[in-house]
Amino acid sequence: MSDAASWDERYGSGGFAFGAAPNRYLEAQAARLQPGMRALAIGDGEGRNGVWLAEHRLSVTSVDWSATGLAKASALANARGVRIQTVVADLVTWNWPVEAFDLVAWIFVHLPPADRAVVVARAAAALAPGGLLVLEGFTAAQEGRRSGGPRDAELLWSAALVREGFAGLELLECLEGTVLLDEGPKHQGHAEIVRALLRKR
Numbered sequence: 783m784s785d786a787a788s789w790d791e792r793y794g795s796g797g798f799a800f801g802a803a804p805n806r807y808l809e810a811q812a813a814r815l816q817p818g819m820r821a822l823a824i825g826d827g828e829g830r831n832g833v834w835l836a837e838h839r840l841s842v843t844s845v846d847w848s849a850t851g852l853a854k855a856s857a858l859a860n861a862r863g864v865r866i867q868t869v870v871a872d873l874v875t876w877n878w879p880v881e882a883f884d885l886v887a888w889i890f891v892h893l894p895p896a897d898r899a900v901v902v903a904r905a906a907a908a909l910a911p912g913g914l915l916v917l918e919g920f921t922a923a924q925e926g927r928r929s930g931g932p933r934d935a936e937l938l939w940s941a942a943l944v945r946e947g948f949a950g951l952e953l954l955e956c957l958e959g960t961v962l963l964d965e966g967p968k969h970q971g972h973a974e975i976v977r978a979l980l981r982k983r
């Protein structure tokens with residue numbers, strides 16, 4: 783699954799691949815959220831995270847290269863009585879706003895190393911001072927498990943990659959290890975992940 787067309791195909795099959803409830807680590811940040819904060823949900827897919835943020839009265843922009851995913855995200859927002867702004871774009875070539883967001887949600891977005899470097903830099907620059915970045919991704923230890931994640935090991939995350947990539951941000955939390963995922967049909971069972979919370983100074 784490494785291009786927009788294949789994600790469109792996956793999202794076109796009905797249901798919510800990763801559920802309609804938010805990612806658990808993002809959900810754990812609820813106490814840090816305030817109405818009116820500007821949130822950017824990157825690789826937001828079918829919108830479970832962006833919509834959840836909008837339900838907390840944040841102003842949400844969801845970016846993904848899957849038009850099918852974002853159409854479902856808009857429908858989910860409508861069904862929940864909230865609004866999100868959707869942008870169909872490749873994160874690598876998107877014209878990212880600078881210092882425009884109080885929160886960036888980077889949940890299960892796995893990119894080739896060169897693309898990851900670009901998107902890490904853009905995401906850090908997109909944060910306003912004091913803004914938070916919440917990240918969850920699979921690590922190399924996930925190989926062989928059937929609870930989700932890319933097959934290509936180069937796309938996987940590690941705590942070291944987080945520390946190195948986001949060296950310009952303040953690291954508030956960084957956890958690497960095993961969790962029991964229960965996030966839709968595609969993320970079920972024990973999984974090896976990194977969870978990180980960072981803040982722009």
Ligand SMILES: C[S@@+](CC[C@H](N)C(=O)[O-])C[C@H]1O[C@@H](n2cnc3c(N)ncnc32)[C@H](O)[C@@H]1O
Pocket residue numbers: 786789800805824825826827828829830831845846847848851871872873874889890891892893
């Ligand atoms: C594993 S899904 C996670 C979706 C969502 N964040 C969630 O947790 O439910 C990864 C998402 O990243 C998107 N994605 C991957 N590479 C991308 C890129 N270069 N530009 C935009 N979206 C991308 C895919 O289309 C997909 O929706």
